[in-house]
Amino acid sequence: MECCLCKEEIEVNEAGWAEGHNAEPVVVEGRCCTKCNYFKVLPARMGFHPSKVKDMMFDLMMYEEEAKKFFKGEIEEKDLVYGKLRKD
Numbered sequence: 001m002e003c004c005l006c007k008e009e010i011e012v013n014e015a016g017w018a019e020g021h022n023a024e025p026v027v028v029e030g031r032c033c034t035k036c037n038y039f040k041v042l043p044a045r046m047g048f049h050p051s052k053v054k055d056m057m058f059d060l061m062m063y064e065e066e067a068k069k070f071f072k073g074e075i076e077e078k079d080l081v082y083g084k085l086r087k088d
């Protein structure tokens, strides 16, 4: 399946899901790849103008170490399955 935003092939994830992510509100009923989801769709949902996304990503990278300390002991990557908290 082709990403409706960058036109590249949508990757198949670890669970075998090949239909990517919901691209709303950027494209109504569109499906997009993971990169476009993080760089275009999620920022749009949070109200960021597309021209500000690059600045936002640089800010996030600059604060990566602080973010790791901030979230330490709350949610660890090993507690997540496909972005959701493990139930067991």
Ligand SMILES: [Zn+2]
Residues within 6 Å of the ligand: 003, 004, 005, 006, 007, 008, 032, 033, 034, 035, 036, 037
């Ligand atoms: Zn894409």
